[in-house]
Amino acid sequence: MFKLIKRNYVYNEWFWAYVFLAVDLAWSTLFLFYPMIKGVIYSFQDIQLQNISNPHFIGFKNYINVLTDPDWWHSVKISALYTLGVVPMGIIIPLTISLLLAHFRRSIRDFFKAAFYLPGVVSAVVMAMTLKWIFDPMAGFMNWLFSLLGLPTQLWYSGTSEALFTLILMNWLSSHGFNILLYSAALDRIPKSLYEAAEIDAASSWRRFWKITWPLLKPTTLYVLITSVIGSFQAFGGAFFITHGGPMKATEFLNYRIYVTFYQFGQYGIAAAMSVLLMLMVIAVSLLNFKIMGSEVEY
Amino acid sequence: MNKKEISEEEFLKNLKRTRLVRKIISGIFLLIVIIWGVVSLFPMYWMFVSSFMWIGPSFTMRDIQWFPNPPTLRNYIDFFQLNAPFWIERRPWQRWFLNSLLVALIPTLSNLIFDSMAGYSLAKLRFPGRNAIFWAIIATMTVPLFVPLIPLYKMMFDFHWINTYWALLFQGLAGVGGVFLFKQSIQTLPSSLIDAARIDAAGEFKIFWKIVLPLSKPILALMGITGFVGGWNSYFWPYLVTNSSDMFTIQVGLTGMMGAGAMGIPPGVEAYGRSFAGAALAAIPVIIIFFAFQKYFVKGITIGALKG
Amino acid sequence: MAEVVLDKVTKVFTTFKKREKVNVTAVNHLKLDIRDGEFLVLLGPSGCGKTTTLRIIAGLEIPTEGKVYIGNRDVTKYPAKERGIAMVFQDYALYPHMNVYENMSFGLKNLKFPKEEIKRRVETAARILDIEELFDRKPKGLSGGQRQRVALGRAIVRQPQVYLFDEPLSNLDARLRIQMRAELKELHMNLKTTSIYVTHDQIEAMTLGNRIVILELGTIQQIGTPEEIYNKPSNLFVANFIGTPPMNFFTCGVSRDDDLKFVFENGKKISVPNTLKNKLQDFMNKRITLGIRPENISLEKGKNSVEASVTSSEFLGINVLIHFKVGEERGTIYMNSEKATSIGAGSKIPLLFDPDKIHVFDPETGKNIGLIK
Ligand SMILES: Nc1ncnc2c1ncn2[C@@H]1O[C@H](COP(=O)(O)OP(=O)(O)O)[C@@H](O)[C@H]1O
Ligand SMILES: [Mg+2]
Numbered sequence: 001m002f003k004l005i006k007r008n009y010v011y012n013e014w015f016w017a018y019v020f021l022a023v024d025l026a027w028s029t030l031f032l033f034y035p036m037i038k039g040v041i042y043s044f045q046d047i048q049l050q051n052i053s054n055p056h057f058i059g060f061k062n063y064i065n066v067l068t069d070p071d072w073w074h075s076v077k078i079s080a081l082y083t084l085g086v087v088p089m090g091i092i093i094p095l096t097i098s099l100l101l102a103h104f105r106r107s108i109r110d111f112f113k114a115a116f117y118l119p120g121v122v123s124a125v126v127m128a129m130t131l132k133w134i135f136d137p138m139a140g141f142m143n144w145l146f147s148l149l150g151l152p153t154q155l156w157y158s159g160t161s162e163a164l165f166t167l168i169l170m171n172w173l174s175s176h177g178f179n180i181l182l183y184s185a186a187l188d189r190i191p192k193s194l195y196e197a198a199e200i201d202a203a204s205s206w207r208r209f210w211k212i213t214w215p216l217l218k219p220t221t222l223y224v225l226i227t228s229v230i231g232s233f234q235a236f237g238g239a240f241f242i243t244h245g246g247p248m249k250a251t252e253f254l255n256y257r258i259y260v261t262f263y264q265f266g267q268y269g270i271a272a273a274m275s276v277l278l279m280l281m282v283i284a285v286s287l288l289n290f291k292i293m294g295s296e297v298e299y
Numbered sequence: 300m301n302k303k304e305i306s307e308e309e310f311l312k313n314l315k316r317t318r319l320v321r322k323i324i325s326g327i328f329l330l331i332v333i334i335w336g337v338v339s340l341f342p343m344y345w346m347f348v349s350s351f352m353w354i355g356p357s358f359t360m361r362d363i364q365w366f367p368n369p370p371t372l373r374n375y376i377d378f379f380q381l382n383a384p385f386w387i388e389r390r391p392w393q394r395w396f397l398n399s400l401l402v403a404l405i406p407t408l409s410n411l412i413f414d415s416m417a418g419y420s421l422a423k424l425r426f427p428g429r430n431a432i433f434w435a436i437i438a439t440m441t442v443p444l445f446v447p448l449i450p451l452y453k454m455m456f457d458f459h460w461i462n463t464y465w466a467l468l469f470q471g472l473a474g475v476g477g478v479f480l481f482k483q484s485i486q487t488l489p490s491s492l493i494d495a496a497r498i499d500a501a502g503e504f505k506i507f508w509k510i511v512l513p514l515s516k517p518i519l520a521l522m523g524i525t526g527f528v529g530g531w532n533s534y535f536w537p538y539l540v541t542n543s544s545d546m547f548t549i550q551v552g553l554t555g556m557m558g559a560g561a562m563g564i565p566p567g568v569e570a571y572g573r574s575f576a577g578a579a580l581a582a583i584p585v586i587i588i589f590f591a592f593q594k595y596f597v598k599g600i601t602i603g604a605l606k607g
Numbered sequence: 608m609a610e611v612v613l614d615k616v617t618k619v620f621t622t623f624k625k626r627e628k629v630n631v632t633a634v635n636h637l638k639l640d641i642r643d644g645e646f647l648v649l650l651g652p653s654g655c656g657k658t659t660t661l662r663i664i665a666g667l668e669i670p671t672e673g674k675v676y677i678g679n680r681d682v683t684k685y686p687a688k689e690r691g692i693a694m695v696f697q698d699y700a701l702y703p704h705m706n707v708y709e710n711m712s713f714g715l716k717n718l719k720f721p722k723e724e725i726k727r728r729v730e731t732a733a734r735i736l737d738i739e740e741l742f743d744r745k746p747k748g749l750s751g752g753q754r755q756r757v758a759l760g761r762a763i764v765r766q767p768q769v770y771l772f773d774e775p776l777s778n779l780d781a782r783l784r785i786q787m788r789a790e791l792k793e794l795h796m797n798l799k800t801t802s803i804y805v806t807h808d809q810i811e812a813m814t815l816g817n818r819i820v821i822l823e824l825g826t827i828q829q830i831g832t833p834e835e836i837y838n839k840p841s842n843l844f845v846a847n848f849i850g851t852p853p854m855n856f857f858t859c860g861v862s863r864d865d866d867l868k869f870v871f872e873n874g875k876k877i878s879v880p881n882t883l884k885n886k887l888q889d890f891m892n893k894r895i896t897l898g899i900r901p902e903n904i905s906l907e908k909g910k911n912s913v914e915a916s917v918t919s920s921e922f923l924g925i926n927v928l929i930h931f932k933v934g935e936e937r938g939t940i941y942m943n944s945e946k947a948t949s950i951g952a953g954s955k956i957p958l959l960f961d962p963d964k965i966h967v968f969d970p971e972t973g974k975n976i977g978l979i980k
Contacts, residue, residue: 034450093335123585127548129346134342141345153360
């Protein structure tokens with residue numbers, strides 16, 4: 001066998017290719033691929049913490065349970081609303097900021113890019129803690145600011161009707177650094193000569209944006225759109241750190257629901273069915289996005 | 300003749316006016332960008348400020364100040380429990396930081412090695428199954444967290460790895476997470492270098508070690524830095540697989556201090572002060588790293604997300 | 608020193624275009640005997656399979672079919688390092704993170720040569736190439752010509768049985784290219800090592816090659832010395848590819864009145880040279896393609912001259928290039944500019960073809976009828 005490998009250099013290349021992949025593939029097989037398949041298997045099993053040693057297949061029962069549970073559909077609605085609230089701003093804000101930034105000198109641009117990205121390196125725990133404190137209904141900065149401005153103070157995340165919007169607002173106010181960098185890089189790649197040609201054509205800046213900038217940014221926009229739809233549909237941190245899904249389930253996102261079902265109630269089978277359903281939805285949504293935007297992201 | 304002179308004057312006037320308009324527009328743009336910068340940075344400011352602000356049980360809006368006056372170190376003293384009576388069980392904050400450091404360093408380093416190897420294999424070597432493996436890796440990137448997480452969590456139980464470094468570190472020593480970026484980056488190296496090395500009688504491993512790795516320093520640095528920051532900041536997996544406080548990382552510790560999670564009991568206002576002291580300490584290392592390696596963060600974006 | 612033999616070598620690449628499997632035959636049943644010490648040039652347009660052929664010889668690509676022999680050894684399945692070859696790449700492929708000395712010694716180190724031997728060889732090669740001053744520099748700090756020399760040096764220190772060159776001069780500017788071409792030739796005359804040289808530049812091929820192999824679509828069109836390739840192109844492809852400005856082609860009929868004649872589209876008839884008369888018997892009353900190089904046409908009126916109208920002329924210093932039309936077919940003449948002072952666009956000129964330099968091709972197969980035995 002080794003003789004064969006040594007003698008024939010084609011097999012030698014194959015051999016080393018697999019050697020280089022071996023550790024990564026072994027680890028992923030054990031800690032990712034296998035659990036993934038197992039997750040799908042769980043979703044067809046009656047498996048829960050109370051009865052962990054005796055799982056057995058029950059067909060689609062978990063799925064039927066989930067799909068007939070109004071709470072599940074409530075979570076679908078909450079996650080969908082959150083996505084609708086978050087995604088448009090997740091494109092408009094980074095795009096606007098990077099278009100504005102493009103007017104300035106490189107040094108100014110780099111300074112602001114760094115400033116926008118900085119909050120992104122701080123951990124989600126710290127960020128969530130801080131935002132919770134800023135929006136604290138009793139002692140928070142926001143309400144202090146509101147009262148300074150003569151506005152009525154708000155319940156923010158502790159009000160049943162305000163909580164979801166508060167989480168959306170928190171998203172608007174943070175976490176755009178990465179996409180600003182993406183858009184800025186994409187803008188940098190647009191050849192100056194294109195704009196010069198348009199200048200000669202006396203195109204207005206509005207037209208210039210729609211005729212040149214926007215079409216050339218399309219791959220970036222599609223990428224941002226897909227990643228932010230997928231990301232916000234699987235939102236979790238806000239509920240985990242700040243609202244605990246409440247008040248009155250007002251922020252019970254899909255992922256939070258899965259987490260509670262799995263970690264608090266120990267209903268592994270049901271939670272697995274939920275996560276498979278979530279996966280199907282994510283796949284469907286990203287396929288839809290591809291269709292709508294028409295062009296393809298270049299990997 | 301006369302006419303022309305007038306129009307020239309007018310032309311200059313117009314030019315001045317357009318310049319003025321441009322300056323004003325530019326100023327407005329700058330203002331918007333600055334405002335947004337202030338908004339984005341405000342939470343971090345507020346976090347640091349709050350860590351120096353005494354937040355008692357009866358703290359309300361009326362006690363808020365832009366800047367704590369006078370600033371106090373009391374929160375830090377509380378976080379380290381320097382003044383706590385001796386019978387109170389100590390918060391093992393040293394262990395939290397140590398564990399965070401381990402989680403940030405060890406899996407990151409080993410992933411650098413294994414992911415660069417795998418990335419090289421997929422980028423430059425020819426072997427059957429290459430496309431299948433590559434697409435399998437891409438596909439896993441879109442699978443929601445919880446699908447593999449539930450069985451993985453149970454697996455940790457079955458292995459008796461819960462609350463051990465096996466779950467915290469060993470489980471993450473390799474994986475396919477970083478392979479894609481390594482592949483993208485190594486693909487841009489000219490293949491002729493590898494051919495030349497083959498003709499120069501270098502074995503396949505030597506080619507990787509002596510040619511490919513040294514030429515991949517930028518991506519190694521990028522992945523190392525983002526890996527460290529990601530590990531330092533990770534909270535969910537450490538939160539799931541640890542249950543005694545001396546196995547916590549700083550993020551898990553903070554999660555507990557603010558009563559997050561499904562079973563946590565939200566603490567009163569007075570808990571914020573010491574939590575912010577911890578949060579500030581947890582944030583400082585990554586902020587330092589960010590400023591030290593800024594260009595890698597800013598540059599790195601383009602390698603991965605879109606073709607550069 | 609060794610000869611290299613390619614025995615019916617075929618290389619098929621399988622690629623995917625829009626999820627469809629596409630097979631590309633880059634090299635097609637190539638049979639080639641390269642003599643010991645010869646400088647052989649593989650010449651052809653881009654994409655014709657030159658690089659693939661070279662890589663198969665190098666051991667960087669395994670042939671789909673066929674065998675490769677170097678010095679009577681069947682090396683088809685040997686890795687590159689066991690073939691006794693050295694290669695110079697188009698982009699030089701210098702290791703960017705190593706300095707010049709490390710670049711040149713990397714191969715010998717891998718082959719576990721003793722330190723002193725490595726030093727001796729590297730220094731000798733550097734002296735030959737005049738790059739001793741550059742040892743400590745990284746490739747980034749070198750000019751194009753210097754990089755080229757280092758790449759050559761890296762090959763020379765190996766003292767290989769065969770040198771392989773893949774368009775090594777194409778990244779240099781014109782002046783440097785001419786200089787390096789001469790140096791390469793000199794180097795080969797000194798070392799006398801079998802060399803296989805790939806290029807798409809016919810001037811390089813003509814000046815460097817003992818023999819030239821013309822490739823197109825992975826198949827050999829002609830093998831021969833530069834003179835043979837130029838004067839006796841075996842088919843239309845070679846005739847068209849070799850020579851600047853390219854050969855003129857006219858579609859003619861062949862007919863007999865008192866004598867065998869070529870009949871041009873505009874009706875003009877000229878005599879068939881004696882040497883071709885026999886060969887053209889089979890083409891009586893058929894169409895052939897007549898080829899004549901621009902420098903083999905003179906402006907004399909005679910019974911065998913053809914009338915043409917000048918469309919433009921280009922002054923090129925000592926020579927002038929005159930573009931003309933015969934009927935609807937275009938062509939060029941290359942001649943001394945002093946003789947062509949009065950010729951301007953629109954003027955009518957008589958063309959007299961040098962009868963010894965007329966080529967005739969079968970328009971269907973492309974074969975040079977004059978060379979068919
Ligand atoms: N690795 C490869 N995969 C697929 N097709 C290839 C590969 N290498 C070369 N080809 C194809 O084979 C043909 C010959 O290529 P090449 O030998 O590089 O030509 P040349 O060097 O004469 O320009 C081309 O059509 C090219 O597209
Ligand atoms: Mg080529």
